[in-house]
Amino acid sequence: MSETVDRESLVRRLLERAAPSRARTEDVVVVPLFAVVVALVLGGVAMLATDVDLATIGRAYVALAYGSLGSLGAISETLTSAIPLVLAGLGLALGFRAGLFNIGAEGQVLMGGMAAVIVGFAFTGLPFSVHLPLALLAGIVAGAAYAGIAGWIRAATGAHEVILTIMLNLTSYRLVDYMLRLPSIQRPGRADPISNSVLPSAELPRLLTVIDANLRVHAGLFLMLAAVFAVHVLLFRTKLGFEFRASGENPDAARVAGMKSGVLIVAVMALAGALAGLAGANQVLG
Structure with missing residues (x-):
């Protein structure tokens, strides 16, 4: 009793x-x-x-x-630089709320950017309305999958996510460097690891070209704001977000309440990686 x-x-x-x-x-x-x-x-x-x-x-x-x-140019550059930082930071914050220390955002950004740039130049003949969302989706999926590896190992073996994500960061550096030197990806005539250019149909449109063609702030700004709102709703207005926060507050009590900690760990890491992957996609498509 x-x-x-x-x-x-x-x-x-x-x-x-x-x-x-x-x-x-x-x-x-x-x-x-x-x-x-x-x-x-x-x-x-x-x-x-x-x-x-x-x-x-x-x-x-x-x-x-x-x-x-x-100046307007300075504000444009500040916003452009802030977009991937905010997106990756959202992923980290999501993990922290669930009691997970995802130190692998850098690697997830790299993998998301790599996937987005490949889709951005390799898929020719697509209209803008298809090509850009497809490239962004590739970045999201790549980031989620890469972070999900750490989440799955953490849930299956109990290995600490800090060590796992740091190791995956190092792996991503080498993997991206290797991929950028492949003949199918490396820009012709270049010896350094640099990819082919993204096609115009996969580029995020710039917002202030009417004022000045050199202002680089792009539509990724709206994606960033939408992501901030979505993460807030997820954490504070959904059952899944409640379970994330409950698991972060007290994992033992969450298990007693019937929450599946292993599933939550993988889900949190995958969502955090998706946001980091979106950050990488914005970086290469913007």
């Missing part, structure tokens, strides 16, 4: 902790701002350690702000 009560109490506490709640102001505003301030302070300390005077440090930070936000 007491064992049943203990289990019910454990599951009840788990449900309370994993239940969605409104994000507090300090979580969404204060903490990020504090992190930025700390980063700037530490950067200044590092520069002071190299005998740089305060005026030079001030000019460096002014240049940093102007170079990232000081």
